[in-house]
Amino acid sequence: MLRSLRNRGLARLIETQPRLFLRLKGLASHPIANAPEFLRLHAQMVREGEGMQLLLERYNLWAQGRRVAGQPGAWAEVGVYRGGSARILCEVKGDAPLHLFDTFGGMPAVNPATDGAFRPGDFADSSLAHVQTYLAAYPGVHYHAGIFPASAAALARENPMFQFVHLDVDLHQSTLDGLRFFYPRLAPGGLLVSHDYGDPTVPGVRRAFDEFLREQPAVLTRLSGTQVLLEKSP
Numbered sequence: 001m002l003r004s005l006r007n008r009g010l011a012r013l014i015e016t017q018p019r020l021f022l023r024l025k026g027l028a029s030h031p032i033a034n035a036p037e038f039l040r041l042h043a044q045m046v047r048e049g050e051g052m053q054l055l056l057e058r059y060n061l062w063a064q065g066r067r068v069a070g071q072p073g074a075w076a077e078v079g080v081y082r083g084g085s086a087r088i089l090c091e092v093k094g095d096a097p098l099h100l101f102d103t104f105g106g107m108p109a110v111n112p113a114t115d116g117a118f119r120p121g122d123f124a125d126s127s128l129a130h131v132q133t134y135l136a137a138y139p140g141v142h143y144h145a146g147i148f149p150a151s152a153a154a155l156a157r158e159n160p161m162f163q164f165v166h167l168d169v170d171l172h173q174s175t176l177d178g179l180r181f182f183y184p185r186l187a188p189g190g191l192l193v194s195h196d197y198g199d200p201t202v203p204g205v206r207r208a209f210d211e212f213l214r215e216q217p218a219v220l221t222r223l224s225g226t227q228v229l230l231e232k233s234p
């Protein structure tokens, strides 16, 4: 109740006084100040109380997505949870198909040797029905419920090319599987963004990137926070 009131107040501040909001956040000179469309979306998501990503992480997804929006190729996200980050992809993807991969019922098996404090069943307070309802307004969203990468087997047979991929899976094996599946299928100039690289509480993500980049050299760019970007050479 208190949280919902606080969220409504904050959403109203962002909508009615965006400059003051950004000044309070120390972001008055950040490119976000020139993205009123994004700020309106952020305000809506704050009001709804959905999404785990922080303001700048949301902005990075939105801004990187816009770099390739309209280019041929599908979009994908592995690690959807309740649909927060997928909502941002939906807003920028245009007509592109978006493939969403999650168990939609919590973390699968976890390896304590690589995955820190995560446990199977974390993030279980979601469901396929919840995300389908949350994203119902957006066309071209395809749901792949189950454990990735097995859940991608049918799609792999169609051999689609991807323009934009978001990985937010927290686990070492899931991240490595995501990189191995999507990087070879990225279109020239296509982008892959991952959350949690270098976050000490999410050690498996960096470990997976380090391993993958030894197998497949690619340029890794750090965005603000813990997000990183791989860009397929054109």
Ligand SMILES: C[S@@+](CC[C@H](N)C(=O)[O-])C[C@H]1O[C@@H](n2cnc3c(N)ncnc32)[C@H](O)[C@@H]1O
Binding pocket: 051, 052, 053, 078, 079, 080, 081, 082, 083, 084, 085, 086, 101, 102, 103, 104, 105, 106, 107, 108, 123, 146, 147, 148, 149, 168, 169, 170, 171, 174
């Ligand atoms: C941190 S949450 C994702 C948060 C979401 N991107 C957001 O911004 O709200 C991580 C999700 O990854 C999913 N996940 C991790 N490994 C998976 C795998 N191998 N297959 C399917 N889902 C997986 C979990 O079920 C969980 O919902």
